[in-house]
Amino acid sequence: MHNDKLILDLGSQAAKVFRKLNDRIEQVDVLTWELSESGVSLPSIEGKLKSLLSTQGSFLEGLEQGTVEAISLEEMRKSPHLFGHMEEVCRNLKIAYRTIGQKEAAEMLKKAIAESDIPNHLDVINADGDSIQIITNVCEAPYQIPFGISDLNQQFNLLGPPNQRQIATCIKWISSRLPATLEKFAYTGKNVSASFPSRA
Template identity: 35%
Template sequence: MQLKNLILDLGSRTAKLYILDNEVKNINNVNWEVIEGKSSKESINNSLIELLKPINFNEIHRIHAVGTEAMRRDKKLENIVSSVCHSLGILYTTISQEYEAQLIKEAARKANITDKYDIINVGGGSIQIILKEASKAVLLNFGISDLNDRFYLLEAVGHRKIEECIAWIKKHLPETTALFGYTGGEATYLKHFGVPLQADHTCLKTDFYDFAERISNFDLQSLERVSPFGSKWMRGAVASNCVVLACLEKAQTNYFLPSDLNISHGLIEVIELNVQ
Protein backbone atom coordinates (compact mmCIF):
# COMPACT_ATOMS: atom_id res chain seq x y z
CA MET A 1 0.00 0.00 0.00
CA GLN A 2 1.35 3.41 -0.95
CA LEU A 3 1.35 5.77 2.01
CA LYS A 4 -0.17 9.21 1.52
CA ASN A 5 0.87 12.71 2.55
CA LEU A 6 -1.41 15.17 4.29
CA ILE A 7 -1.42 18.95 4.19
CA LEU A 8 -2.89 21.08 6.98
CA ASP A 9 -3.48 24.59 5.65
CA LEU A 10 -3.72 26.51 8.92
CA GLY A 11 -5.30 29.72 7.69
CA SER A 12 -6.21 32.76 9.72
CA ARG A 13 -9.90 31.82 9.85
CA THR A 14 -10.12 28.17 8.78
CA ALA A 15 -7.91 25.10 9.19
CA LYS A 16 -8.19 22.85 6.13
CA LEU A 17 -7.09 19.25 5.66
CA TYR A 18 -5.97 17.99 2.22
CA ILE A 19 -4.80 14.58 1.09
CA LEU A 20 -3.15 13.50 -2.14
CA ASP A 21 -4.97 10.37 -3.31
CA ASN A 22 -4.61 10.36 -7.12
CA GLU A 23 -5.78 13.96 -6.85
CA VAL A 24 -5.72 16.67 -4.19
CA LYS A 25 -8.79 16.25 -1.98
CA ASN A 26 -10.11 18.52 0.74
CA ILE A 27 -11.45 16.08 3.32
CA ASN A 28 -12.12 18.24 6.38
CA ASN A 29 -12.29 21.85 7.54
CA VAL A 30 -12.48 23.41 11.00
CA ASN A 31 -13.36 27.05 11.57
CA TRP A 32 -11.04 28.41 14.24
CA GLU A 33 -10.51 32.14 13.50
CA VAL A 34 -7.13 32.31 15.25
CA ILE A 35 -6.56 35.76 13.77
CA GLU A 36 -9.11 37.08 16.26
CA GLY A 37 -6.54 36.51 19.01
CA LYS A 38 -8.77 34.48 21.30
CA SER A 39 -7.30 31.00 20.84
CA SER A 40 -5.60 29.05 23.64
CA LYS A 41 -3.20 26.15 23.36
CA GLU A 42 -6.01 23.83 24.41
CA SER A 43 -8.46 25.15 21.82
CA ILE A 44 -5.85 24.90 19.05
CA ASN A 45 -5.02 21.35 20.09
CA ASN A 46 -8.72 20.43 20.08
CA SER A 47 -9.21 22.03 16.65
CA LEU A 48 -6.35 20.05 15.11
CA ILE A 49 -7.58 16.80 16.64
CA GLU A 50 -11.03 17.52 15.21
CA LEU A 51 -9.47 18.32 11.83
CA LEU A 52 -7.64 14.98 11.74
CA LYS A 53 -10.63 12.85 12.80
CA PRO A 54 -11.30 11.38 9.32
CA ILE A 55 -7.74 10.07 9.02
CA ASN A 56 -6.56 6.45 9.22
CA PHE A 57 -2.99 7.06 10.36
CA ASN A 58 -1.88 3.62 9.18
CA GLU A 59 -2.24 4.97 5.62
CA ILE A 60 -0.29 8.19 6.20
CA HIS A 61 3.38 8.80 5.42
CA ARG A 62 3.76 12.32 6.74
CA ILE A 63 1.65 15.29 7.87
CA HIS A 64 2.77 18.78 6.89
CA ALA A 65 1.19 21.94 8.29
CA VAL A 66 1.65 25.51 7.09
CA GLY A 67 0.62 28.67 8.89
CA THR A 68 -0.13 31.95 7.14
CA GLU A 69 -0.97 35.55 8.09
CA ALA A 70 -2.31 35.01 11.61
CA MET A 71 0.93 33.27 12.58
CA ARG A 72 3.04 35.84 10.73
CA ARG A 73 1.43 38.64 12.72
CA ASP A 74 1.53 36.99 16.15
CA LYS A 75 4.74 35.29 17.29
CA LYS A 76 3.09 33.96 20.44
CA LEU A 77 0.35 32.32 18.38
CA GLU A 78 2.95 30.94 15.99
CA ASN A 79 4.83 29.36 18.89
CA ILE A 80 1.64 27.78 20.27
CA VAL A 81 0.64 26.35 16.88
CA SER A 82 4.17 25.04 16.30
CA SER A 83 4.25 23.42 19.74
CA VAL A 84 0.84 21.76 19.33
CA CYS A 85 1.77 20.47 15.88
CA HIS A 86 5.04 19.04 17.22
CA SER A 87 3.18 17.25 20.02
CA LEU A 88 0.87 15.67 17.42
CA GLY A 89 3.72 14.56 15.18
CA ILE A 90 3.03 17.21 12.53
CA LEU A 91 5.78 19.05 10.64
CA TYR A 92 4.99 22.77 10.92
CA THR A 93 6.21 25.83 9.01
CA THR A 94 5.00 29.42 8.86
CA ILE A 95 5.26 30.50 5.24
CA SER A 96 5.80 34.00 3.92
CA GLN A 97 3.18 35.85 1.94
CA GLU A 98 5.51 35.71 -1.06
CA TYR A 99 5.57 31.92 -0.81
CA GLU A 100 1.78 31.85 -0.48
CA ALA A 101 1.59 33.71 -3.78
CA GLN A 102 4.07 31.31 -5.35
CA LEU A 103 2.01 28.31 -4.24
CA ILE A 104 -1.29 29.62 -5.54
CA LYS A 105 0.43 30.54 -8.80
CA GLU A 106 1.75 26.98 -9.08
CA ALA A 107 -1.71 25.56 -8.35
CA ALA A 108 -3.27 27.84 -10.97
CA ARG A 109 -0.59 26.95 -13.51
CA LYS A 110 -1.30 23.24 -13.08
CA ALA A 111 -4.99 23.97 -13.56
CA ASN A 112 -4.17 25.81 -16.80
CA ILE A 113 -5.81 29.07 -15.81
CA THR A 114 -2.84 31.47 -15.50
CA ASP A 115 -2.60 32.19 -19.23
CA LYS A 116 -6.01 33.84 -19.34
CA TYR A 117 -6.70 35.05 -15.79
CA ASP A 118 -5.13 37.10 -13.03
CA ILE A 119 -5.47 35.16 -9.76
CA ILE A 120 -6.96 36.65 -6.59
CA ASN A 121 -6.29 34.64 -3.42
CA VAL A 122 -7.92 36.09 -0.30
CA GLY A 123 -7.24 34.96 3.24
CA GLY A 124 -8.27 36.10 6.68
CA GLY A 125 -5.41 38.55 6.97
CA SER A 126 -3.82 38.96 3.54
CA ILE A 127 -4.47 38.96 -0.20
CA GLN A 128 -2.20 37.75 -2.99
CA ILE A 129 -2.78 38.92 -6.55
CA ILE A 130 -0.95 37.10 -9.33
CA LEU A 131 -1.01 39.19 -12.48
CA LYS A 132 -0.52 37.22 -15.66
CA GLU A 133 1.48 40.08 -17.20
CA ALA A 134 3.79 40.60 -14.19
CA SER A 135 6.70 38.61 -12.79
CA LYS A 136 5.99 39.49 -9.13
CA ALA A 137 2.76 39.09 -7.21
CA VAL A 138 0.97 42.04 -5.61
CA LEU A 139 0.76 41.44 -1.85
CA LEU A 140 -1.87 43.22 0.25
CA ASN A 141 -1.60 43.18 4.04
CA PHE A 142 -5.32 43.01 4.80
CA GLY A 143 -7.86 40.25 4.46
CA ILE A 144 -11.36 39.12 5.38
CA SER A 145 -11.08 39.63 9.14
CA ASP A 146 -9.66 43.13 8.67
CA LEU A 147 -12.51 44.07 6.34
CA ASN A 148 -15.07 42.69 8.79
CA ASP A 149 -13.64 44.89 11.55
CA ARG A 150 -13.05 48.03 9.51
CA PHE A 151 -16.45 48.10 7.80
CA TYR A 152 -18.65 46.41 10.44
CA LEU A 153 -19.55 43.56 8.12
CA LEU A 154 -20.54 41.23 10.96
CA GLU A 155 -22.91 43.75 12.48
CA ALA A 156 -26.65 44.09 11.88
CA VAL A 157 -27.50 44.46 8.19
CA GLY A 158 -28.23 48.19 8.43
CA HIS A 159 -24.90 48.94 10.09
CA ARG A 160 -22.66 47.31 7.47
CA LYS A 161 -20.63 49.72 5.34
CA ILE A 162 -20.60 47.61 2.19
CA GLU A 163 -20.29 50.35 -0.43
CA GLU A 164 -17.46 51.98 1.53
CA CYS A 165 -15.76 48.59 1.79
CA ILE A 166 -15.93 47.97 -1.97
CA ALA A 167 -14.57 51.44 -2.73
CA TRP A 168 -11.71 51.03 -0.22
CA ILE A 169 -10.68 47.65 -1.62
CA LYS A 170 -10.84 49.00 -5.16
CA LYS A 171 -8.36 51.76 -4.25
CA HIS A 172 -5.85 49.11 -3.09
CA LEU A 173 -6.08 46.94 -6.21
CA PRO A 174 -3.39 47.28 -8.88
CA GLU A 175 -4.29 49.44 -11.86
CA THR A 176 -3.58 46.51 -14.14
CA THR A 177 -6.26 44.26 -12.60
CA ALA A 178 -7.90 42.41 -15.48
CA LEU A 179 -10.01 39.30 -16.08
CA PHE A 180 -9.51 37.24 -12.91
CA GLY A 181 -9.99 33.94 -11.16
CA TYR A 182 -11.01 34.01 -7.51
CA THR A 183 -9.74 31.08 -5.44
CA GLY A 184 -10.43 29.46 -2.08
CA GLY A 185 -13.68 27.52 -2.43
CA GLU A 186 -15.50 30.15 -4.48
CA ALA A 187 -16.86 27.66 -7.04
CA THR A 188 -18.38 25.42 -4.36
CA TYR A 189 -19.72 28.48 -2.54
CA LEU A 190 -21.55 29.82 -5.60
CA LYS A 191 -22.88 26.40 -6.63
CA HIS A 192 -24.19 25.84 -3.10
CA PHE A 193 -26.36 28.95 -3.41
CA GLY A 194 -27.53 28.15 -6.92
CA VAL A 195 -25.64 30.95 -8.64
CA PRO A 196 -25.62 30.04 -12.36
CA LEU A 197 -22.22 29.34 -13.91
CA GLN A 198 -21.53 29.34 -17.63
CA ALA A 199 -20.32 26.37 -19.70
CA ASP A 200 -16.73 27.53 -19.19
CA HIS A 201 -17.34 27.67 -15.40
CA THR A 202 -17.30 31.48 -15.27
CA CYS A 203 -19.81 33.59 -13.37
CA LEU A 204 -21.46 36.59 -15.01
CA LYS A 205 -21.13 39.94 -13.25
CA THR A 206 -24.92 40.44 -13.26
CA ASP A 207 -25.50 37.06 -11.60
CA PHE A 208 -22.87 37.75 -8.95
CA TYR A 209 -24.27 41.20 -8.21
CA ASP A 210 -27.72 39.68 -7.61
CA PHE A 211 -26.22 37.00 -5.36
CA ALA A 212 -24.09 39.47 -3.37
CA GLU A 213 -27.11 41.70 -2.82
CA ARG A 214 -29.07 38.72 -1.50
CA ILE A 215 -26.28 37.64 0.86
CA SER A 216 -25.78 41.18 2.16
CA ASN A 217 -29.32 41.13 3.54
CA PHE A 218 -28.76 38.00 5.66
CA ASP A 219 -28.09 38.59 9.34
CA LEU A 220 -25.11 36.77 10.82
CA GLN A 221 -27.12 33.91 12.31
CA SER A 222 -28.88 33.29 9.00
CA LEU A 223 -25.56 33.28 7.16
CA GLU A 224 -24.12 30.71 9.54
CA ARG A 225 -27.14 28.43 9.08
CA VAL A 226 -26.72 28.20 5.30
CA SER A 227 -22.94 27.69 5.02
CA PRO A 228 -21.58 25.17 2.48
CA PHE A 229 -18.53 24.43 4.66
CA GLY A 230 -18.98 25.21 8.35
CA SER A 231 -21.10 27.76 10.16
CA LYS A 232 -18.30 30.24 10.91
CA TRP A 233 -16.99 30.10 7.34
CA MET A 234 -19.89 32.34 6.34
CA ARG A 235 -18.63 35.08 8.68
CA GLY A 236 -16.39 35.99 5.77
CA ALA A 237 -19.05 35.84 3.05
CA VAL A 238 -20.00 39.51 2.88
CA ALA A 239 -16.35 40.64 2.98
CA SER A 240 -15.34 38.13 0.32
CA ASN A 241 -18.20 39.25 -1.90
CA CYS A 242 -16.97 42.83 -1.48
CA VAL A 243 -13.54 41.80 -2.78
CA VAL A 244 -15.08 40.16 -5.85
CA LEU A 245 -17.27 43.20 -6.51
CA ALA A 246 -14.28 45.54 -6.18
CA CYS A 247 -12.28 43.38 -8.60
CA LEU A 248 -15.14 43.30 -11.10
CA GLU A 249 -15.40 47.08 -10.99
CA LYS A 250 -11.64 47.61 -11.22
CA ALA A 251 -11.20 45.17 -14.09
CA GLN A 252 -14.30 46.44 -15.90
CA THR A 253 -15.11 42.90 -16.92
CA ASN A 254 -18.48 41.19 -17.22
CA TYR A 255 -17.46 37.89 -15.69
CA PHE A 256 -14.87 36.12 -13.55
CA LEU A 257 -13.76 32.55 -12.83
CA PRO A 258 -14.69 31.16 -9.39
CA SER A 259 -12.22 28.48 -8.35
CA ASP A 260 -11.75 25.99 -5.52
CA LEU A 261 -7.96 26.14 -5.80
CA ASN A 262 -6.04 26.67 -2.59
CA ILE A 263 -2.36 27.04 -1.68
CA SER A 264 -2.41 23.35 -0.71
CA HIS A 265 -2.91 22.44 -4.37
CA GLY A 266 0.48 24.01 -5.03
CA LEU A 267 2.15 22.92 -1.82
CA ILE A 268 1.27 19.26 -1.93
CA GLU A 269 2.89 18.94 -5.34
CA VAL A 270 6.14 20.31 -3.87
CA ILE A 271 5.95 17.89 -0.95
CA GLU A 272 5.33 14.91 -3.19
CA LEU A 273 8.47 15.73 -5.16
CA ASN A 274 10.52 16.13 -1.99
CA VAL A 275 9.55 12.86 -0.32
CA GLN A 276 9.52 10.45 -3.25
Protein backbone atom coordinates in the same frame (compact mmCIF):
# COMPACT_ATOMS: atom_id res chain seq x y z
CA MET B 1 2.91 7.39 -3.50
CA HIS B 2 6.15 8.34 -1.79
CA ASN B 3 5.70 12.10 -2.33
CA ASP B 4 2.04 12.27 -1.32
CA LYS B 5 1.32 14.31 1.78
CA LEU B 6 -1.24 16.39 3.63
CA ILE B 7 -0.32 20.04 4.22
CA LEU B 8 -1.94 22.28 6.83
CA ASP B 9 -1.67 26.02 6.22
CA LEU B 10 -2.15 27.55 9.67
CA GLY B 11 -2.97 31.24 9.97
CA SER B 12 -4.35 33.39 12.74
CA GLN B 13 -7.80 33.43 11.12
CA ALA B 14 -8.01 30.21 9.13
CA ALA B 15 -6.56 26.73 8.77
CA LYS B 16 -6.47 25.31 5.24
CA VAL B 17 -5.95 21.70 4.25
CA PHE B 18 -4.12 20.83 1.04
CA ARG B 19 -3.52 17.42 -0.47
CA LYS B 20 -0.34 16.85 -2.41
CA LEU B 21 -1.03 13.85 -4.61
CA ASN B 22 1.18 12.76 -7.51
CA ASP B 23 2.90 16.18 -7.38
CA ARG B 24 -0.46 17.99 -7.65
CA ILE B 25 -1.61 20.31 -4.87
CA GLU B 26 -5.31 20.74 -4.17
CA GLN B 27 -7.07 22.61 -1.37
CA VAL B 28 -9.67 20.27 0.12
CA ASP B 29 -10.88 21.95 3.30
CA VAL B 30 -10.74 25.16 5.32
CA LEU B 31 -11.57 26.02 8.90
CA THR B 32 -12.21 29.62 9.87
CA TRP B 33 -11.14 30.59 13.35
CA GLU B 34 -10.19 33.71 15.25
CA LEU B 35 -6.90 33.28 17.09
CA SER B 36 -5.52 36.27 18.97
CA GLU B 37 -2.37 36.68 21.02
CA SER B 38 -4.31 36.97 24.27
CA GLY B 39 -7.44 34.90 23.66
CA VAL B 40 -6.20 31.52 22.48
CA SER B 41 -5.86 28.21 24.30
CA LEU B 42 -3.80 25.20 23.34
CA PRO B 43 -6.61 22.64 23.91
CA SER B 44 -8.92 24.68 21.67
CA ILE B 45 -6.44 24.75 18.77
CA GLU B 46 -5.58 21.09 19.20
CA GLY B 47 -9.23 20.05 19.25
CA LYS B 48 -10.03 22.00 16.10
CA LEU B 49 -7.05 20.56 14.23
CA LYS B 50 -7.98 17.02 15.28
CA SER B 51 -11.50 17.62 13.95
CA LEU B 52 -10.11 19.02 10.70
CA LEU B 53 -7.78 16.05 10.24
CA SER B 54 -10.56 13.57 10.98
CA THR B 55 -12.25 14.51 7.70
CA GLN B 56 -9.16 13.28 5.83
CA GLY B 57 -9.12 9.82 7.41
CA SER B 58 -9.18 7.72 4.24
CA PHE B 59 -6.43 9.80 2.62
CA LEU B 60 -4.27 9.71 5.74
CA GLU B 61 -4.53 5.92 5.97
CA GLY B 62 -2.70 5.61 2.67
CA LEU B 63 0.18 7.86 3.68
CA GLU B 64 3.44 6.89 5.28
CA GLN B 65 4.12 8.11 8.80
CA GLY B 66 5.48 11.65 8.86
CA THR B 67 3.82 12.79 5.65
CA VAL B 68 1.59 15.37 7.32
CA GLU B 69 3.15 18.79 7.71
CA ALA B 70 1.97 22.19 8.88
CA ILE B 71 3.17 25.59 7.73
CA SER B 72 2.59 29.19 8.75
CA LEU B 73 3.80 32.46 7.32
CA GLU B 74 6.81 33.94 9.09
CA GLU B 75 4.50 36.67 10.42
CA MET B 76 3.18 34.08 12.89
CA ARG B 77 6.42 34.55 14.86
CA LYS B 78 5.31 38.12 15.61
CA SER B 79 2.79 36.57 18.01
CA PRO B 80 5.07 34.57 20.35
CA HIS B 81 2.22 33.12 22.43
CA LEU B 82 0.28 31.97 19.37
CA PHE B 83 3.41 30.69 17.62
CA GLY B 84 4.36 28.70 20.72
CA HIS B 85 0.91 27.14 20.86
CA MET B 86 1.11 26.12 17.19
CA GLU B 87 4.50 24.51 17.75
CA GLU B 88 3.28 22.57 20.79
CA VAL B 89 0.01 21.46 19.19
CA CYS B 90 1.81 20.15 16.12
CA ARG B 91 4.35 18.39 18.31
CA ASN B 92 1.51 16.75 20.27
CA LEU B 93 -0.12 15.62 17.02
CA LYS B 94 3.23 14.45 15.59
CA ILE B 95 3.01 16.92 12.72
CA ALA B 96 6.13 18.60 11.35
CA TYR B 97 5.75 22.38 11.65
CA ARG B 98 7.70 25.22 10.05
CA THR B 99 7.26 28.82 8.99
CA ILE B 100 7.65 29.97 5.39
CA GLY B 101 8.23 33.30 3.67
CA GLN B 102 5.87 35.15 1.34
CA LYS B 103 7.80 33.95 -1.72
CA GLU B 104 7.35 30.25 -0.93
CA ALA B 105 3.70 30.82 -0.01
CA ALA B 106 3.11 32.59 -3.33
CA GLU B 107 4.71 29.73 -5.26
CA MET B 108 2.46 27.21 -3.51
CA LEU B 109 -0.60 29.29 -4.37
CA LYS B 110 0.44 29.66 -8.01
CA LYS B 111 1.04 25.91 -8.29
CA ALA B 112 -2.36 25.10 -6.78
CA ILE B 113 -4.08 27.51 -9.18
CA ALA B 114 -2.18 26.16 -12.19
CA GLU B 115 -3.37 22.65 -11.35
CA SER B 116 -6.98 23.68 -10.71
CA ASP B 117 -9.79 23.94 -13.26
CA ILE B 118 -9.46 27.75 -13.45
CA PRO B 119 -8.88 28.78 -17.11
CA ASN B 120 -5.30 29.99 -17.49
CA HIS B 121 -6.32 33.21 -19.28
CA LEU B 122 -7.99 34.52 -16.12
CA ASP B 123 -6.33 36.52 -13.39
CA VAL B 124 -7.01 35.17 -9.89
CA ILE B 125 -8.04 36.81 -6.63
CA ASN B 126 -7.60 34.49 -3.66
CA ALA B 127 -9.10 35.77 -0.41
CA ASP B 128 -8.69 34.21 3.00
CA GLY B 129 -9.01 35.35 6.58
CA ASP B 130 -5.57 36.96 6.74
CA SER B 131 -4.92 38.48 3.33
CA ILE B 132 -5.95 38.81 -0.31
CA GLN B 133 -3.55 37.56 -2.99
CA ILE B 134 -3.91 38.62 -6.61
CA ILE B 135 -2.21 36.79 -9.46
CA THR B 136 -2.27 38.44 -12.87
CA ASN B 137 -1.02 37.20 -16.20
CA VAL B 138 1.17 40.28 -16.68
CA CYS B 139 3.04 40.08 -13.36
CA GLU B 140 5.15 37.14 -12.27
CA ALA B 141 4.97 37.98 -8.56
CA PRO B 142 1.57 37.87 -6.82
CA TYR B 143 0.15 41.15 -5.55
CA GLN B 144 -0.89 41.05 -1.91
CA ILE B 145 -3.30 43.12 0.15
CA PRO B 146 -2.44 42.51 3.84
CA PHE B 147 -6.10 42.52 4.77
CA GLY B 148 -8.33 39.46 4.74
CA ILE B 149 -12.03 38.62 4.90
CA SER B 150 -12.09 38.72 8.69
CA ASP B 151 -10.42 42.13 8.69
CA LEU B 152 -12.93 43.50 6.17
CA ASN B 153 -15.84 42.12 8.18
CA GLN B 154 -14.56 43.89 11.27
CA GLN B 155 -13.52 47.21 9.75
CA PHE B 156 -16.66 47.68 7.67
CA ASN B 157 -19.14 45.92 9.98
CA LEU B 158 -20.12 43.49 7.22
CA LEU B 159 -21.58 40.99 9.68
CA GLY B 160 -23.65 43.59 11.49
CA PRO B 161 -27.29 44.57 10.93
CA PRO B 162 -27.94 45.26 7.20
CA ASN B 163 -28.49 48.98 7.72
CA GLN B 164 -25.13 49.31 9.49
CA ARG B 165 -22.96 47.47 6.97
CA GLN B 166 -20.56 49.79 5.16
CA ILE B 167 -20.68 47.88 1.89
CA ALA B 168 -20.13 50.81 -0.48
CA THR B 169 -17.19 52.04 1.59
CA CYS B 170 -15.71 48.54 1.62
CA ILE B 171 -16.02 48.20 -2.17
CA LYS B 172 -14.34 51.59 -2.66
CA TRP B 173 -11.56 50.65 -0.23
CA ILE B 174 -10.82 47.35 -1.99
CA SER B 175 -11.13 48.82 -5.50
CA SER B 176 -8.53 51.48 -4.72
CA ARG B 177 -6.05 48.74 -3.79
CA LEU B 178 -6.49 46.44 -6.78
CA PRO B 179 -3.65 46.43 -9.32
CA ALA B 180 -4.32 48.50 -12.44
CA THR B 181 -3.41 45.51 -14.60
CA LEU B 182 -6.27 43.36 -13.25
CA GLU B 183 -8.37 41.87 -16.06
CA LYS B 184 -11.23 39.36 -15.99
CA PHE B 185 -10.58 37.23 -12.95
CA ALA B 186 -11.58 34.15 -11.02
CA TYR B 187 -12.23 34.46 -7.30
CA THR B 188 -11.21 31.69 -4.92
CA GLY B 189 -11.39 31.42 -1.19
CA LYS B 190 -13.55 29.89 1.54
CA ASN B 191 -14.14 26.93 -0.83
CA VAL B 192 -15.79 29.28 -3.35
CA SER B 193 -14.75 29.71 -6.95
CA ALA B 194 -16.30 32.10 -9.47
CA SER B 195 -15.27 34.33 -12.35
CA PHE B 196 -15.92 38.03 -12.82
CA PRO B 197 -15.24 40.57 -15.57
CA SER B 198 -12.50 43.16 -15.24
CA ARG B 199 -13.20 46.60 -13.82
CA ALA B 200 -13.05 48.22 -17.27
